[in-house]
Amino acid sequence: MTEIPEHLRKRAEAAKAKAQGEAAPSAGDAAPAAAASGDDKIPSHLLDRGTAAADQPAPSAGSAGGGLAAPAGSSGPDGHNQRLLTVVKSGSIQDTKATPQDKVHVWPHLLLAEFLAALAVTLFTLLFSIFVNAPLLELADFNKTPNPSKAPWYFLGLQELLTMFHPMVAGVTIPGIGLIVLVMAPYMDKNPSKRPEDRKFAISLMTVHLMFWSVLVMIGSFFRGPGFNFIFPWNSGLFFEL
Amino acid sequence: MADDKKPAGQALQEQLGQLTEQVQGSQAWSSIFRPGSIFRKGYNDSPRNRSYVIMNSVLYHLHPVKVKRHAVKVSYTLCLGGLSFFLFILLTVTGIFLMFFYRPTAAQAWDDIQTLQTAVGFGLLVRNMHRWAAHLMVLSVFLHMARVFYHGAYKPPREFNWVIGVMLLQFTLLLSFTGYLLPWDQLALWAVTVGTNMMGFTPVFGEQVRFVLLGGVEIGTDTLLRWYTLHVLMLPFVVVIFMAIHFWRVRKDGGISGPL
Numbered sequence: 460m461t462e463i464p465e466h467l468r469k470r471a472e473a474a475k476a477k478a479q480g481e482a483a484p485s486a487g488d489a490a491p492a493a494a495a496s497g498d499d500k501i502p503s504h505l506l507d508r509g510t511a512a513a514d515q516p517a518p519s520a521g522s523a524g525g526g527l528a529a530p531a532g533s534s535g536p537d538g539h540n541q542r543l544l545t546v547v548k549s550g551s552i553q554d555t556k557a558t559p560q561d562k563v564h565v566w567p568h569l570l571l572a573e574f575l576a577a578l579a580v581t582l583f584t585l586l587f588s589i590f591v592n593a594p595l596l597e598l599a600d601f602n603k604t605p606n607p608s609k610a611p612w613y614f615l616g617l618q619e620l621l622t623m624f625h626p627m628v629a630g631v632t633i634p635g636i637g638l639i640v641l642v643m644a645p646y647m648d649k650n651p652s653k654r655p656e657d658r659k660f661a662i663s664l665m666t667v668h669l670m671f672w673s674v675l676v677m678i679g680s681f682f683r684g685p686g687f688n689f690i691f692p693w694n695s696g697l698f699f700e701l
Numbered sequence: 702m703a704d705d706k707k708p709a710g711q712a713l714q715e716q717l718g719q720l721t722e723q724v725q726g727s728q729a730w731s732s733i734f735r736p737g738s739i740f741r742k743g744y745n746d747s748p749r750n751r752s753y754v755i756m757n758s759v760l761y762h763l764h765p766v767k768v769k770r771h772a773v774k775v776s777y778t779l780c781l782g783g784l785s786f787f788l789f790i791l792l793t794v795t796g797i798f799l800m801f802f803y804r805p806t807a808a809q810a811w812d813d814i815q816t817l818q819t820a821v822g823f824g825l826l827v828r829n830m831h832r833w834a835a836h837l838m839v840l841s842v843f844l845h846m847a848r849v850f851y852h853g854a855y856k857p858p859r860e861f862n863w864v865i866g867v868m869l870l871q872f873t874l875l876l877s878f879t880g881y882l883l884p885w886d887q888l889a890l891w892a893v894t895v896g897t898n899m900m901g902f903t904p905v906f907g908e909q910v911r912f913v914l915l916g917g918v919e920i921g922t923d924t925l926l927r928w929y930t931l932h933v934l935m936l937p938f939v940v941v942i943f944m945a946i947h948f949w950r951v952r953k954d955g956g957i958s959g960p961l
Contacts, residue, residue, distance in 0.1 A: 560769060561769065561770045562767040562768060562769055562770060563767060563768065563769075563770050563773060564748065564751040564752070564766065564767055565751075565755050565761070565764040565765060565766060565767060565768055566751050566754040566755055566761070567751070568768075568773045569764065569768060569772070569773045570754075570761065570764070572773060572775055572780065573780065573783050576775075576780040576783065576784055576787075577783075577784070577787045580784055580787060580788065580791075580837070581791065584791065584830050584833055584834050584837065585826075585830065587829075587833050588826055588829030588830040588833055589826065589829075591829065591833070592825065592829055593828055593829045593831075593832035593833070594886075594888055595811075595814055595815070595818065595884055595886055596886040596887040596888045597886060597887055598811045598885070598886060598887075599807070599811065599885045599886055599887055599889065599890035600887060600890075601890070601919075603887070604891065605887055605888075605891050608891040608892070608894065608895050609891075609892060609895065610892050610895040610896045610899070611877065611878055611881050611892050611896065612836075613839055613874055613877070614874075614878070614895075614896050614899070617899055618895060618899070621899065626899070626902040627902055627904065630899045630900075630902040630903070631902055631903055631904060631907075638867070638871075641867055642863075642864055642867045644850070644855055644863065645855040645856060645857070645859070645860030645861075645863050645864075646860060648855075648856070650856075651856065651857075652853070653852065653853035653854075653856060653958065653959075653961055654853075654961055655851070655961065658853060661853075662851065665847075665850050665851070669847055700888050701832070701836055
C-alpha cells in the first residue's frame with residue numbers, strides 16, 4: 460500500500476470535519492425546502508448558495524461575465540466561486556435506446572455474399588470478354604459521317620427526344636427537369652412510409668420515369684436506322700454498336 | 702539384382718519420408734499451410750474473431766462489425782451497390798493496364814489500340830473487359846438507383862445520400878462517355894460528336910461548355926488529351942471522393958434501410 464501524501468490527507472480530514480460541521484445547522488433549513496418541492500433532490504445548501512448569489516448586487520452592471528471573474532469578496536464558502544446554474548435530470552438528456560436489434564456478424568454472413576457476387580461478376584465479364592470483342596471500327600475520319608450517327612446507348616434517349624422536339628426542349632429542358640426532380644425526390648416526397656402500398660403515387664411516377672427513358676433508349680438503339688429513321692431491326696438489321 | 706533394388710528403393714522412400722517430415726515440420730511450411738495462417742495468431746471461429754476480421758482489416762473496415770440481419774439478404778439489395786463499387790475497382794485495374802499502351806493523340810491513339818489488341822499479351826482481353834465492365838457499371842448503377850427508390854431508402858435520414866447517389870450516377874455516365882472517345886475510331890468520333898452537339902444547346906453558356914470540353918470548336922487531338930485526363934484522373938478522383946461520402950453516410954445513417 461502506498462501511503463497517502465500528508466498534505467492530501469490533511470485536506471481530506473479538514474473537508475470531512477467541515478462537512479460534518481455544516482450538516483448540523485443546515486438540517487433545519489433542508490426539511491422545509493424539501494417539503495416545498497416534492498421530488499426536488501437539490502441539496503439545500505446549494506440552493507442557499509444560489510439565492511445568496513442572486514441576492515448580492517451584481518459586481519458591475521456592464522459585465523455580463525462578472526460571475527465568472529467574481530472578486531474574492533463575493534466568493535462562496537471555502538473561497539470557491541462555483542455557482543449552481545441548473546440541475547438537469549438524467550432522464551431528459553440521456554436518451555437510452557435499450558431495444559435490442561437482431562444483428563449478425565459481417566464476417567462471414569455479408570462478406571461471403573459480397574465475395575461470391577464479385578466473383579460471379581468477374582467470371583461473367585471475363586467469359587463475355589473472351590467470346591465477344593469490343594468494337595474497334597476504322598480510324599476516325601472527319602470526312603466520312605457514318606449513317607446513322609448514334610451517341611453512346613445511355614444518351615440515345617436524349618438523341619431520340621431530339622427527333623421530336625426543339626433542341627432546347629429535348630436536350631436541356633426535359634432532361635434538366637427530370638434530373639432536378641430526381642435529385643429533389645427525398646425533399647418533395649414527404650410521405651414517411653416505406654411500405655409499397657402507402658406509396659402508390661411515388662412508385663408509379665418513378666416507374667413511368669424509368670420506363671420513359673428505357674423505352675426511348677430502346678427505340679434509339681434498335682429501331683433507328685439510316686438517317687435516324689424508324690426501322691424494324693428484324694427487317695432492316697441492327698444499327699447499334701456498344 | 703532384385704535383392705539390391707529393394708533396399709535401394711526402401712532407402713529412397715525413407716529419405717523421401719524424412720524430407721517430407723522435415724519440410725512439413727518446418728516453420729515456413731506450418732506458417733503457410735496452417736489453417737487461418739493469414740491471421741497472425743491463427744483463426745478459429747468465435748464471435749470475437751469474427752469481429753477481429755473486420756476490425757483488423759483496413760479494407761473490410763468499410764463495414765461495421767455487425768449489421769442488421771435483414772441487411773445481408775441478397776434478395777433485398779441484389780448486391781447492386783456493392784457490385785457497382787466492385788466494377789469501379791475492376792475498371793481501375795484494367796484501365797491502368799490499358800494506360801501502359803495508350804497515347805492520347807489523334808495520330809497514335811487508334812494505332813495504339815490496334816497494337817494492344819494484336820501484339821500485347823492479354824491486350825484484347827483486358828480491353829474487352831474494360832469495355833464490358835464499363836457498360837455493366839452504367840447498368841448496375843442505374844439499377845441500384847431504381848432499387849433504392851422502390852425501397853423508399855431515400856427517405857429521412859438518407860435524403861442527402863440519395864443526392865450524392867444521383868451525382869454518382871451522372872459521374873458514371875460522364876466517365877463512360879469520356880472513355881468512349883479514346884479509341885479514336887469512327888464509332889468514338891461520331892458518338893462523341895452527336896453527344897457534344899447536344900451539350901451545345903445548353904442555354905447561356907452552352908457554346909462555352911462545349912468549347913471547354915472539346916478544347917476548341919471541333920473535336921481534335923486536343924479533345925482527346927482533355928477527355929483522356931478527365932477519364933483517367935479527374936473524374937475517378939471526384940468519384941472516389943463522392944463514393945467515400947456515400948459509403949460513410951450509409952453507415953452514419955444507420956446502415957442500409959430497414960425491411961419494408
